[in-house]
Amino acid sequence: MFRAMTRAVFWVMAPVMMIAGAASPVLAQGMAEKRVVIAHRGASGYLPEHTLPAKAMAYAMGADYIEQDVVMSADGVPVVLHDIHLDTTTDVAQKFPDRHRADGRYYAIDFTLDELKTLNVSERFKADSGDQVYAGRFPKEYGIFKIPTLEEEIMLVRGLNKSTGRDVGIYPEIKDPAFHRAEGQDISMAVIKMMEHWGYGSREGNAYVQSFDWTEIQRIRGELNYQGRLVQLLGENDWNIAPGTDYDFLKTDDGVAAMAKVVDGIGPALSQVIEGLSTEGRAIMTPTLIAAQRRQLAVHPYTLRADQLPKWAGDFNIALGAIFDDAGINGVFTDFPDQVADYLATLQ
Numbered sequence: 001m002f003r004a005m006t007r008a009v010f011w012v013m014a015p016v017m018m019i020a021g022a023a024s025p026v027l028a029q030g031m032a033e034k035r036v037v038i039a040h041r042g043a044s045g046y047l048p049e050h051t052l053p054a055k056a057m058a059y060a061m062g063a064d065y066i067e068q069d070v071v072m073s074a075d076g077v078p079v080v081l082h083d084i085h086l087d088t089t090t091d092v093a094q095k096f097p098d099r100h101r102a103d104g105r106y107y108a109i110d111f112t113l114d115e116l117k118t119l120n121v122s123e124r125f126k127a128d129s130g131d132q133v134y135a136g137r138f139p140k141e142y143g144i145f146k147i148p149t150l151e152e153e154i155m156l157v158r159g160l161n162k163s164t165g166r167d168v169g170i171y172p173e174i175k176d177p178a179f180h181r182a183e184g185q186d187i188s189m190a191v192i193k194m195m196e197h198w199g200y201g202s203r204e205g206n207a208y209v210q211s212f213d214w215t216e217i218q219r220i221r222g223e224l225n226y227q228g229r230l231v232q233l234l235g236e237n238d239w240n241i242a243p244g245t246d247y248d249f250l251k252t253d254d255g256v257a258a259m260a261k262v263v264d265g266i267g268p269a270l271s272q273v274i275e276g277l278s279t280e281g282r283a284i285m286t287p288t289l290i291a292a293q294r295r296q297l298a299v300h301p302y303t304l305r306a307d308q309l310p311k312w313a314g315d316f317n318i319a320l321g322a323i324f325d326d327a328g329i330n331g332v333f334t335d336f337p338d339q340v341a342d343y344l345a346t347l348q
Helices: 002-013 052-060 150-164 177-182 187-197 214-221 253-260 287-294 316-326 337-345
Strands: 036-039 065-072 078-080 169-174 208-211 229-233 265-267 274-277 283-285 331-334
Touching: 036 052, 036 337, 052 065, 052 150, 065 150, 065 187, 078 150, 078 187, 150 169, 150 187, 169 187, 177 187, 187 208, 187 214, 208 214, 214 229, 253 287, 274 316, 283 316, 316 331, 316 337, 331 337
Parallel strands: 036 065, 036 331, 065 169, 169 208, 208 229, 229 265
Antiparallel strands: 065 078, 274 283
16 A cells, blocks of 8 residues: 555656656656566576576566677677677587687687587576576586577567467577677677567567667667667676767766667666665656656666575565656566566556
């Protein structure tokens, strides 16, 4: 009852209310849209990330969108992996011990699709020790899964949409386009062609394309003339994940204004939109979030994990209340799509 009353007061007072230490969000177009569950690498809290079983499980758990991180094979096929390396999610070191580069890492782009398909995918583990990153998740030794192509994932989601009557969307991320271009592969062009081929070439297609690379996002909208929905991911400058992208600028009001001319939404880290909780227990919103909502941008922060909560959240529902009820955020990337879907179902 208290939560319901809080929501009612919030929606009535949001346009005018200011709270010390946290400005309430304006009633922007994006906030009025359906709040969405984005399965981060699939149902990765339960099955190894970016495997087809993890994507099917996320679908069954009620996800609205399913994420695909995309890299390229040596023969130019977009495949679904979290990053350009293979050595912390597959048995590549056992199957191809001599195929690492000088830095000791194994790169997906050095292997053909046929070679990639021979690898077994497991729960993510640490390269130095072999220990699982999340010890309580699917046992690493049960690594019986395979690397899917982007097209295989699209076919899975579209097939399930046909058989269930739902309309779950896809949410591919173009990984490290500058690296791929230096290796002679135009990953953005390959992904956009695939999106357009499968009917995701306009804003009516139920999809978002995302990247951390601001220069590449602008190229996708301009040079490649992609008319579908785009999201600019936000990191931090010291992460060194997108050379030439100044996240300090993009998080400012002027930076958000610049992004709003190109993209339909932003994908910030959760800490970039919610600083913590006020003494009253409400979310403290960042200027970046407020600026994005004023410009009617969708805001889809990453990543909410039940086994790695923000320091300010005592439990999963406290985090969800701050995200959806207090801050009016549109959607969230999560490893646990069932728990977010269950929470949102109680708000209907």
